[in-house]
Amino acid sequence: MSAVASVIDRLRARIGVEGEPVTGVVEAGHVKRFAQAIGDPNPRWEKEAPPTFLVALAPVSLHLSEAEEYGRGWLNGGNRFDYLAPVRIGDRISARGKVADVYEKEGSSGNLLFIIFETNYVNQDGAPVARLRGTMIRR
């Protein structure tokens, strides 16, 4: 078995296995710094989190050191957010992530490895607030 095939097999074995939940409080100061970094002055972010803020609350991609044996760098392929309930300042959010899929594809300058991550976010009342699906690429 080639080294590449073995990396892909090991990663595929992780599909569907949920990581430990990561919990964080949506802090006013953190949301403010996040909105400032985007350059978004909307006063609304004094009370609630902007659409992409949840990525700052917990790691969006599980650290898969094995994947780094493939190619030489990471690329972000895309993100999809589904919003189920508002995320307000002071909320205590638990994020739980898993690898949803792993596959290899032929690119214009060599093969690429795609790793699809899914994260579910739940608030302090146990209510789901959002889902995130991210495509990370090793090239």
Next chain:
Amino acid sequence: MTVKVGDELPVLVKQPTTRQLVQYAGAQGDFYEIHYDQDYARGVGLPGVILHGLLKAGFLGQLVTDWLGDRGTLKSFEVSYRGVDMPGHAYACKGRVTRVDGNDVELEVWGEDEAGKRTTVGTATVEMHA
């Protein structure tokens, strides 16, 4: 104000700087070196440091929430990164309404580099308040 298919969102032009990439890296907690270390970025085959995909998503999120205001609720937001963008170059965020079905509205959003190439494309769905 009634929303109809073909309506364009007010264009949002960003002027990202290396400083902003560092600021964003800290705020998100994404310290991948391709966003602030020129030598590292070139070492992995990039032309230099590049914008975080999620920073571009943040710009497009701002485009949508600025347009939407308190008229409705964002239900989903999806972006694909098709090309790299570098600090020191203007990044224009644009969008238009593609579907209206009762209170459900679908938008097409994208980010363009200075040559007009769509390096980020996406969609958003919103539910307008009745």
